[in-house]
Amino acid sequence: MCYFVAMTHQEIREKFRNFMESHGHTWVASSSLLPDDPSVLFTTAGMQQFKPYYTNPAMAPAKNVASIQKCVRTSDIDEVGDESHLTFFEMLGNFSFGGYFKDEAIRLAYDFITREMGLTIDYVSVFGGEDTVPADDDSERIWKALDPSIEVRKAGRADNFWGPTGDEGPCGPTTEVYVNGIEIWNIVFNQYFQTKEKELRLLETPGIDTGMGLERLAMVVQGKANIYETDLFPNHPTDRAGRIIADHSRAIVALIAEGLEPSNKDRGYVLRRLIRRIVTLEYMAGRSDVDLGPVYEQEKQKFLKTLGTGIKELGRVAEVDAAVAFRLYESYGLPYEVIKDIAGARAGSLTRGAFDEKFKEHQAKSRAGAEKKFGGHGLLLDTGELKAGNPEELQKVTRLHTATHLLHAALREVLGTEVHQAGSDITPERTRFDFTFPRKLTDEEKAAVEEIVNDAIKRDLAVNMVTLPKQEAEGTGALFFFKEKYPDPVNVYYVGPDMLNAFSKEFCGGPHVTHTGEIGRFTITKEESVSAGVRRIRAVIS
Ligand code: GLY
Secondary structure, three states: OOOOOOOOHHHHHHHHHHHHHHOOOEEOOOOOOOOOOOOOOOOOOHHHHHHHHHHOHHHOOOOEEEEEEEEEOOOOHHHOOOOOOOOEEEEEEEEEEOOOOHHHHHHHHHHHHHHHOOOOOOEEEEEOOEOOEOOOHHHHHHHHHHOOOOOEEEEOHHHHEEOOOOOOEEEEEEEEEEEOOEEEEEEEEEEEEEOOOOOEEEEEEEEEEEEEEHHHHHHHHOOOOOHHHOOOOOOOOOOHHHHHHHHHHHHHHHHHHOOOOOOOOHHHHHHHHHHHHHHHHHHHHOOOOOOOOHHHHHHHHHHHHHHHHHHHHHHHOOOOOHHHHHHHHHHHOOOHHHHHHHHHHHHOOOOHHHHHHHHHHHHHHHHHHHHHHOOOOOOOOOOOOEOOOOHHHHHHHHHHHHHHHHHHHHHHHHHOOOOOEEEEEEOOOOEEEEEEOOOOOOHHHHHHHHHHHHHHHHOOOEEEEEEEOHHHHHHOOOEOOOHHHOOOOEEEEEEOOOOOOOOEEEEOOOOOOOEHHHOOOEEEEEEEEEEOOEEEEEEEEO
């Protein structure tokens, strides 16, 4: 009796390595997902670690190399959950820097796919020419010489031209191999170097860069209809949410393993979005069994504090446009993907481009606001909290004002959240802050409060403002004195990377410093009773 046993992904890896080594390639280990190249966020392709060799082949450890590279790509994140797109994947690749070119590269691909993997090629595509880049007639001829019956399709720059990664680098026309309707292998002929000004220059030594997704290859080799049915995903998730969780989990674990932490910027922000998306999908499904270690758990607990309110707010909106989506992001930390997942058709017209545009607008506005703040506008505010007569005094009360927010947050941290503001008064000399608390503070408590404030100052945290409908602002957990006092919509000032991770957030008319480092050293000068259950602190900065 004879059983057909499909090749495991481990066997595919071994076959690829053996094949490339036996054809004169030096094997190179996968490089980090976080490359040194500042113009890219992540390693998105096998060629990333070899990028300098295309312009400088003498630097290369060998003319021909091959690798299996772990990659993270967010360009396909909206497609994840279908049969073949991922954010984390492994890429089998062979590369040459002056060793061989089109003939050899195409023959290697043909032999590996048809002989080693035993697959039948549906068709291949080649570059049909566009702009100043001529059609790649050579590749068509080479394919036909290998297999006269092969179908060769032609496409333009959008489909059959690859690179560069980042803002400059090697790039060139490609030929792609399709099996069962899926693009399996992309073979890039690095003939050009694209400059930062988008000018294409001919490379002195044309090179080869190929990339074949391990998951897709396993899918066709194992005769599956989607990547999640291969042995790379032992749980074989069948629904979209389950598949997104499976994909994002792999990316999250791989990124955390490289030492990345969730944050509000660049790489860290991608990690944060991936985590928040899983947390949301779990929350929506009423489960909580994804366990990806302490970094994941910490971010999850933080996000869960505002997620419920965010979902409720999102539920109130009939049509989610970019402005609404960005507001929900700012107030509750809901990333674009999460809003899309939850709102479905109500966010049908929302595009990532429009959302990103709001981001940029917001950043430009906060920069302009920061510049205007000390320009002599509005010396006195209608809150009656601040008293300043000239720009120097305004600067001093502004610093004291932010310090007062920090004091409020620190008091709640040390004494508990029953502490509420009962009044405040700020002059250029000092801040005076009244708050609800039943007894005198101990020396230790006062020292702890001072230390927390000074620590927040030392960390030079950003101070930002967001304008929100009052009801929504309340949902963020921001503190307010008594809410009738504030206009609708209301400004919420928060100290820290974002609303969710803010050290302090309060309804407030401003003004504030842009970074806590501007405040200087904070010292409590007096603590006393004002009335039953209300204490008063006076503090200065130096
Ligand atoms: N560097 C070729 C690819 O990623 O498709």
